[in-house]
Amino acid sequence: MRIGLDLDGTIITCKSKQCVLIATIAKAFDLPFCESEYWQDKRSGLNNKLALINQGISDELSSKINKIWIDNIEQVQWAGLDKLLEGSVEALSDLKADGHTLHLISARNNIQNARLQLEWLGLSKLFETIDFVSIQSKKNKSFYFKKREIDCYFGDTEADAKESKVADIDFYSVLSGMRNIEFFNNLELENDISLNLNQAIPHILKTEKQ
DSSP, X not given: OEEEEOOBTTTBOOHXXXXXXXXXXXXXXXXXXXXXXXXXXXXXXXXXXXXXXXXXXXXXXXXXXXXXXXXXXXXXXXXXXXXXXXXXXXXXXXXXHTTOEEEEEEEXXXXXXXXXXXXXXXXXXXXXXXXXXXXXXXXXXXXXXXXXXXXXXXXXXXXXXXHHHHTTOEEEEESXXXXXXXXXXXXTOSSOEESSHHHHHHHHHHHHHO
């Protein structure tokens, strides 16, 4: 099979980087801020701005903080906070050993830094192809799903589910990233929701054997 995979929240962590950066910015503005509430709101489906407003920060200041966050989140100094999710590399290596090809299709705007991070984490060698959805590319994930003839996709957001549906491929959701179980349940997805990549992979292997 030709297997497509998201990066942030699926293969590597996304919580620490997002939370530490937003908390650092809030501290610079001398604002009271609760990381756990912020992350809970994000996992429930809120964007940065709404999660900040939920903590009593004004609309104007929330917009300003959000812009600073966007401008900095993909800078290399924050990349060290991203870690490999437990067992993800082993799971991907097993898939390759079984003859499947792996195709990374993820959203990043700073593509140079993204590729550097893949090298640092030892991930580049696992993938047959690597594509990043970005402002520069002006393409969405479904474009790359079709281009790479992907059979299925693993991801952690509703956007991943939507793009998989557009490309008419199976989507397997994981709870290791941006959305929680309640959020995914409301989407009424066709396939089971898994805690992580390790738990999700057996579903495609089962499907392949049917």
